Amino acid sequence: MLIASFKDNHQYIYKELKRVGFSGEIIFLCKKSCYESLMTSTNGPVYLIESGKVLHELKAAYHLMTAKTVVVDNYYGFLAVADFRDNVECIQIWHAAGAVKNFGFLDPTVQNRSDREKKRILSVYKRFHKVVVNSQKFADIFKEAFQLKGDQFLPLGYPRTDFFFQKARHKRVSEKFYAKYPHFKGKKIILYAPTYRPNAEANQLKLDIKKLASQLQEDYVLLIRMHPSVNLTVLDTIGRENFVHDFSREATINQLLIVADYLITDYSSIPFEFAFLKKPMIFYPYDLQNYMENPGLWDKYENIVPGPIAYNTKEIIELIESYPFHEGMYEAFNEKWNEYSDGISTQKLVQYILQRHI
Numbered sequence: 001m002l003i004a005s006f007k008d009n010h011q012y013i014y015k016e017l018k019r020v021g022f023s024g025e026i027i028f029l030c031k032k033s034c035y036e037s038l039m040t041s042t043n044g045p046v047y048l049i050e051s052g053k054v055l056h057e058l059k060a061a062y063h064l065m066t067a068k069t070v071v072v073d074n075y076y077g078f079l080a081v082a083d084f085r086d087n088v089e090c091i092q093i094w095h096a097a098g099a100v101k102n103f104g105f106l107d108p109t110v111q112n113r114s115d116r117e118k119k120r121i122l123s124v125y126k127r128f129h130k131v132v133v134n135s136q137k138f139a140d141i142f143k144e145a146f147q148l149k150g151d152q153f154l155p156l157g158y159p160r161t162d163f164f165f166q167k168a169r170h171k172r173v174s175e176k177f178y179a180k181y182p183h184f185k186g187k188k189i190i191l192y193a194p195t196y197r198p199n200a201e202a203n204q205l206k207l208d209i210k211k212l213a214s215q216l217q218e219d220y221v222l223l224i225r226m227h228p229s230v231n232l233t234v235l236d237t238i239g240r241e242n243f244v245h246d247f248s249r250e251a252t253i254n255q256l257l258i259v260a261d262y263l264i265t266d267y268s269s270i271p272f273e274f275a276f277l278k279k280p281m282i283f284y285p286y287d288l289q290n291y292m293e294n295p296g297l298w299d300k301y302e303n304i305v306p307g308p309i310a311y312n313t314k315e316i317i318e319l320i321e322s323y324p325f326h327e328g329m330y331e332a333f334n335e336k337w338n339e340y341s342d343g344i345s346t347q348k349l350v351q352y353i354l355q356r357h358i
Contacts, residue, residue, distance in 0.1 A: 001067035003049070004030040005074040006095040007037050008254075012159035013071065013093075014042055016350040024357060027063045049078070069353050072128075075104075080123040089356060092128040092146075093349075097158050098138060098272030098337050100304050101195075102296040104145030109294065122147060130154050132349060134161065134272075135339045141298060154352065157338070157345030163254055164276035165343030173258045177251065184259075187221045190320070191260035193253070194284075195268035196227040197291070206286050208313035209244050215317045217243040224248065225256055227268075262320060267291060271306065275333045276341075280325040281307040282316055306333035 002010045010028070017026060028038050028046040038046050047063070048056040064070070064082055070090045072079070084090065102108065110121060125146040133139040134157045142148055163169065178185055192207065205224070212222060226248040247256060253270065257263070263274050263281045271281055283305045285291065292301075302309060306329050310316045 001027045001029065001063055001070045003070065003072040003074075003076060004028060004034050004038065007034040007041075008160040009073055009093045009095070009158060010038070010071070011041060012162060012346040013350060013353075014044075016159075016346045017353075020350065020354070022350075022354065022357075024068075027067065029060045029063070049076070069356055071353075075121075075124060077120075077124065079127040080120050082127055084127070089129045090127050091154070091349075091353075092131040093158060094132070096269035096272070097134055097161055097341075098269050099141060100267045100269065100297060100301075101291070102145075102298055104142075105147060106141070106145045106298055107295050128152070132156050132158065134158050134341045134345075135337045137336055154349070155340045156348045156352070157341035159346040159349060161273060161276070161338065161341040162343050162346050164273060164341075170258050173255050177255055177259050184221055188219055188261040189259055190216070190220055190222045190262045190264060191225060191247075191256050192222060192264045192284075193225040193256075193268060193270055194227065194266050197287070206284075207316075211313050212317065213243040216320065220320070221245065223256060223260070225253065264316065267297070271333075272337055275306060275330040276338065278327040278330045280323070281305075281330075282319050282323075283307055283309045284311075284316060285309065286311055306330055 002013060004010045007030075010030075014026060014028075026042075026044040028042060028044060029049045030038055030046060031049060032051060035046065035048055045059075045063075047060045049060050051057070065085070068088060070084070070088060071093055072090060073093050073095045079090070082090075104110065104125070105118075105121075110118065113121075125148070128146060128148070130152055131139075131142055131146070131148060132154045133142065136155075139150075139153045139155070142153070143150070205226075209222075216222075220243070222244045224244065224246050257270070257274050257277065260274075261279060263270065263279065264284050265271060265281070266283060266285045271283075274281060283301075285301055288301060288311075291297070297304065307325075308319050308323055310319055
């Protein structure tokens, strides 16, 4: 059984199970955010969770009680009362390849909750028999965040990272992108992908677009990719300009990472995957002080990110025009965070699952 908030890891697992001829039934339980995409890209049963749809919830509960292997990619409150059979193993694959912000018991808001709430949260984490990680560093963070033991980790890397080792696929993605957007040819692409802020009012477009355009539009285009949970009306007026384009609902994030020449982001987990490509990254934590208070960071920001930091549009322009980026910046980062990712993470995880079903 695959329980999903995000589709990527689960799609890789599903396709590999099908490729090797897995004879068991593959059931998807998923949130509304990925329901439609999983319905169209898989052949097995797909049921909505946390939707209020009674039939789906009943089916989900039945399969949760009868599955032998359960793979989850997030925190699901209903796991606190999940009555797994003795031979069941629940595997957490998480939904990101790394972390900048606090989560789990590292999150200060969790520490401020009642003992009863903390017990309920911990009961969910206790359902994770195994946790897939892509580095010892991430395992150390999970130990504290989820209150886990060292023998619970599977050092396999994340299935979704296999994509970044598939050079032939990168070429096809790039060709398809430029066939659809031929007007971007001959320009360098800057991708701005900020993360979600807990305070909804803080989710704003904090870039001086006019200043960027005046300095860069001759040689560059700017693609904006807001977090899926953020909907900014200001972006409705973007898309008809020569320099800036709203790609919040167009193309996949992996497609955009392949064609991007520069990535600008803040507290997102995207750099943990973009680092595989060894292309320039600029970090733009314009609200760092506020973000450090909620949800907070597990270390000093400058100790986490593998690139230069800018605090305003002027500094971003200066970095793009003159900063001496080099691959060594990202090689060290990959050694630290992606040490278990080798392009066959999906195969390794599926083989582990199949051994349980022999």
